Amino acid sequence: MKDPTIADIDARRQAVGQMMAPTAAYADSDMFKLQCSRASNKPAARRWDNHLTAESLARAPGLLKVAARFLKRPGIISLAGGLPTPDYFSFRSISAKVPISSQSSLLEAESTITMGIHDIASENAAFDLSVALNYGQAAGSAQMIRWITEHVELVHNPPYADWDTCLTTGSTDGLYKALRMLCDKNRGDSWMTEEYSYTTALETAIPLGIRTVGINMDAEGLIPEAMDEILTNWDVAKRGARKPHVLYTVPTGQSPTGSTQSASRRRAIYGICQKHDVYIIEDDPYYFLQLRSRTSGGQPPPKLSVGEFLASMPTSFLSIDTDGRVLRLDSFSKILAPGTRMGWVTASEQMIERFIRHSETANQGPSGFSQAIVYKLVDEKWGHTGFLNWLQRLQAGYTDRRDVMMSAFDKFLPKLIVSWDVPSAGMFCWLKIKYNCHPNSNIYSPLDIEEEIFSACLKRGVLLAKGSWFRAEPDLLLQDVFFRLTFAAANAESIEVAVRAFGTALRTIFGLV
Amino acid sequence: MKDPTIADIDARRQAVGQMMAPTAAYADSDMFKLQCSRASNKPAARRWDNHLTAESLARAPGLLKVAARFLKRPGIISLAGGLPTPDYFSFRSISAKVPISSQSSLLEAESTITMGIHDIASENAAFDLSVALNYGQAAGSAQMIRWITEHVELVHNPPYADWDTCLTTGSTDGLYKALRMLCDKNRGDSWMTEEYSYTTALETAIPLGIRTVGINMDAEGLIPEAMDEILTNWDVAKRGARKPHVLYTVPTGQSPTGSTQSASRRRAIYGICQKHDVYIIEDDPYYFLQLRSRTSGGQPPPKLSVGEFLASMPTSFLSIDTDGRVLRLDSFSKILAPGTRMGWVTASEQMIERFIRHSETANQGPSGFSQAIVYKLVDEKWGHTGFLNWLQRLQAGYTDRRDVMMSAFDKFLPKLIVSWDVPSAGMFCWLKIKYNCHPNSNIYSPLDIEEEIFSACLKRGVLLAKGSWFRAEPDLLLQDVFFRLTFAAANAESIEVAVRAFGTALRTIFGLV
The missing domain is CATH 3.90.1150.10 (Aspartate Aminotransferase, domain 1)
Incomplete structure (x- = not known):
């Protein structure tokens, strides 16, 4: 199958017609893929039962969320769930002023997005505050899941069939839950990270009793041979921890080192993880912040078409993940605003299902305001093309800032x-x-x-x-x-x-x- | 000291002047109380070190959040934290249409709240999107902490000195973290709840390996004598769990039973908890949804003044908590909208500090959109008086709905x-x-x-x-x-x-x- 394009996504939406997703509607990625898992000729993901913790395996579906399935019956009246009537919400509509960007400008113009309380009923809209501001599925609204699924297929096109996504309240939330899912101190678990790593990630593991093993780095980040050596020669007694079965890596613009793994580096790391049965947490908040070089004449790099822009992006672990051994964390924090407290995870269906079970009892998913406003912006106002234009302009902005710092380094x-x-x-x-x-x-x-x-x-x-x-x-x-x-x-x-x-x-x- | 009033709160704000709380500003309740802990003649909270889990005790302050303290120095330039510049946020302002309520109407009029990206600099405002949508303290914004502190002092006036608050992403988040803080399966911990309890609460405990002990109920909810009997006769071997040291209770309009504990019932439960050294999680999302009786002539109950309204509210556990043994969960879900995914906890400084440490690695606090919009509504637009008016009208609305159901019961x-x-x-x-x-x-x-x-x-x-x-x-x-x-x-x-x-x-x- 050829690489998915925005035209394919648009055509699919046209064919399917208006989204119907009322309060607390269930949704998963398979509902929105260009090709659903069963129709795909990609391989199925491996199972990770041996990697999961006792805690994660013990998570059962929430009873009241299960009961919500009965709500699909047409005309049913529910006296079951304690969902407040939207008539009593203290918000009748929300609006935001947002930038319209183009390939040549970050702020081409300013525009307004608005969502009212009953837009679905009154305007045949796909989403409104009566849905966004009520209780929903912990996985996130169907409206956001659709956009994210399309985005993931467009940008990463995972090479296995049964990948899935769900929302997070940011990658802090995503990593925290991934750790609880995969590492158990009662099992003597440890995990691997780059030898210099994101402090919050390291601080998440400590109180959980998970030992961190640092892997040496060079200018391209984590060194696969160093990881192989550690795993091959692992001595449980000496280390006081089980051989690591999880790698946490920030492959692009890593914090703190700023290093970016090349495509061949990523393939080598993936191969070592296959060899030692290691599961990969790919934390990639800086993925879209590519800082391109100026031309030899010192001019800003030329604008790229949407196709060229997509082709210029790094090879994500997700995009080479034939086994379904990657849980990828994406976040709006660095590309829209940190205060959205919203991001998403992509992994095999098995892992996403375990993740959602955790979210049901941990926080019930991101803010309805965040979901409503981001949906209006990235789906209805920008669409995938506008989103990619925004990202390209954002790159130019950060590239200018990097160059200011590099000049200052040279000078001072x-x-x-x-x-x-x-x-x-x-x-x-x-x-x-x-x-x-x-x-x-x-x-x-x-x-x-x-x-x-x-x-x-x-x-x-x-x-x-x-x-x-x-x-x-x-x-x-x-x-x-x-x-x-x-x-x-x-x-x-x-x-x-x-x-x-x-x-x-x-x-x-x-x-x- | 006399009970705090809204006039006292207004006077304190006048005296202190405009709030200055830039990006990621640290804040706690003591900064906003009418009387700070040290000046108070109330007793100090007891320490709960023996109740805390190994995991909670192992939580250290986040390094980058600690480093943020250096930012207080005037004129300092930070190249330390990876906070994106607000120039690159994709939101320039947000607005919401909100109801103005009065004592006689839930929707007296509709009004608009708006927050721009640079209101602090350009309008000397207390809060703006440059702060709300950037990274902040996991405890929540200073702006919301101030309002919540005032609200808690006004409504509950805790009888010990060093109480504190912080935001949650809703009470699901609050309860989850409280459980992780207090119950440890490796210690054989168990907790007590009403014999019929909120499913999500019960489902939170199961994968954590925490045994739940149900306490018998009557029309007034949990029966203190039943709890006393269980604790007095606890047999570790027979029960396969340590004697419970935590009670989870929903004292008002309990789900599922709808029961509300009387003031004397609450005092009796508190006494039994003191006797057996039990820590109390008070989950009170329905606190403000009091359903008053119609008059003998069948008319709606008369409108209350703000003072009468406050006096009509139940005696919360927090308000009788001389030991600081209560962690109280409040939520905006049932009184503004569930989609705010925002609430707050109140407990002793020790417990709030442990709670915040957890939030730093679990989710970094609620959405900036939620904080911005709710702040604009409950602080700037409504103020405490307007908020209480809204709640009184909301009560009237839910009372009407209850009466519709009661009539239907009688009829059918x-x-x-x-x-x-x-x-x-x-x-x-x-x-x-x-x-x-x-x-x-x-x-x-x-x-x-x-x-x-x-x-x-x-x-x-x-x-x-x-x-x-x-x-x-x-x-x-x-x-x-x-x-x-x-x-x-x-x-x-x-x-x-x-x-x-x-x-x-x-x-x-x-x-x-």
Whole structure:
């Protein structure tokens, strides 16, 4: 089957007609795929029963959500579920001003989206506040599931048949539930991450009693051979933990290192995971923040067509996942706004079903306001084409910011003791400090020198993130001094001021003035 | 100190001046109380270290959230946190149409609330989208914490000094985290609930390996003497679980029974909990849905002033909690809309701190849209007075609906075999079926008869909730047949139609026609 296109998606919607999804309607991805699982000639996902925790296996469907299935009968009156009447909701309609972007501008124009309380009944709309603001399925509204399914098929086209999706309240929620699903301290479980990893991910595992094993990295991120060696030579007694059966990886614009795995790197990692029966959590919030290079003449890179743009995106683990061994986390936080507190997971049907069971008793899915407003924006206002246009313009914005920071590095940092790679995706730059050039490196530890630099910058009004904060195994001796700098938050002028202060602090501390 | 009033709250705000709470600003209740903990002459809460789980005790503050404290320094430039610039948020402003209610009408008029992206900078506003839609503290925005603190002080005025609050993504989230905080299967923990309880609560405990112990109820809900007896005679070996140290109770308009504990009942339950060192989770989503009686002439009850209204509210466990042994769950779901996916917990500082640590790695708090829109409504548009007016009108609406259902019961149900109490709060009515009047009660079990009635109603187009769905201990033999009916969802006409069908089904099954 050829790669799915936006035209295919549009044609499918035309053929199916208006969506009918009332309050708490059940939905899954198979209802919205171009080809449903059964019609697909792709292989089925493997089963992960041995990887699941006792807790996850013990989750039964919520009784009242099951009872909601009876609501499908036409004309049924329910006195069963305690769903408040929408007449008593304290919101009659919501609106938002949103940007219309084009290939040439992030804010081509401003437009308004609006959702009323009874738009389904009065305007034959697909979604309204009577549905969005009532109780719903923990998996998310049918309206959002449809859009996400189409998006996943368009961008990743997973190579197995029975993939599914559901919403999260952001990737923090997604990772937390994935960990509870896969790792159990009573089983002595451990998991693997990049040796420097996202602090919240590491902090999620600690109270759960899950040991973290850091895998060495290079400029392309996680090194598959290093992972293979650890797994091949795993000694349960020495490690005090079962051989890891889960890899957590941020393949694109990794936090904190800014590294992006190449396609061949990803295939190699996937192969090692197959070899050792390792399940992969692919956390990819920076996927769409590709930072392209300027032309040799210093001009911004040329605009891409939708097809070219899609072709320019990295090879996700999901897109090479023939086994269904990947649970992929996507998030609107970095591409619309963090406050949506909304994202989605994609994995095999088995895993998504377990995930939803957890959501039913943990939070019942994302805010109805978030679902309503994001749906109106990405589905009705933008559509898939408009969404991709927005992302391309966003990339240009972040690329400009990265270049501002790179210029400041070139101008203000002492290259004798600081080195860095130019990040090709994400929000972060990772600077390595040659701490052994410090005049007192014989008596100061790397940790001391890191703290000295951090404090000196603070005194000069600049807050940086210490590399040591991100260590997967903080008990190991710190071998290198790194700092993580973001170009996402401060404006261009402040970035310049801050990098200059950082450079001055380094020169002073290392006696270069 | 006299009871706090809305005038006191207004005066405090006047004295303090405009709130200054930028992106990810830290906030807790003590910043907004009429009297902060240290100035209070109330006792301090007890410590609950022995009740906390190993998991909860192992939670450390999130590193990046801690680093955010440095942001307080004036003029500091942060290159540390990966917070996207608000310039790239895809939402420039949001609006909602909301009802203005008065003491005499739920929808006196419609009004509009609006929040722009830079209102703080451009209009000296307290809150804007640049803050609400960026990453924030998991406890919730300072703006919402302030309103909730004032509300809790006004309505419950907890009798100990160091109480605190934080937001939840609804009470499902609140209960889930409270359970993880207090109950540990590795310790053999169990918890107590009403013998018929909220299914989601029961379903939350099962996969966590927490045993549920049901406490007998009467028309006033949980019977304290029954709880005392169970705790006094607890036999670890026989029960296969540690003596319960947690009580989960829904004191007002309990689901499924509709029962409401009297003030003296609550004091007695609190006393038994003190005697056995039991911690209380007070889940009170129906607190404000008091259903008052009509006058003897059949007229709606008279409107109350704000003071009278507050005085008419039940005695919450929080309001008699001298020990700080109550974690109270409040929710906007039943009083604004479920889709807000937002509520709050109130408990001692120690417990709220543990709760927030969990939120930091589980979901990072509620949606920014929810926080922005609800803040604009309950703080800026309504204020505390307007909020209480709304609640009083909401009570009148639900009271009318309850009365419609009660009339239908009187008209259509065979009293020979069905009995019920008129609920004084909440959304539910609990009907007891004299199953032993069934012509085949000698060969059919109560479970069979319940299923027969359920199916017969379904065939007649009516969905009811079976009493057996709500059993705290489903392994015990079902002794009684109950059905739960809600008057919150369907309209008056449908309620009549459904109750008539239910009555007909009962008459047919029990051979009363």
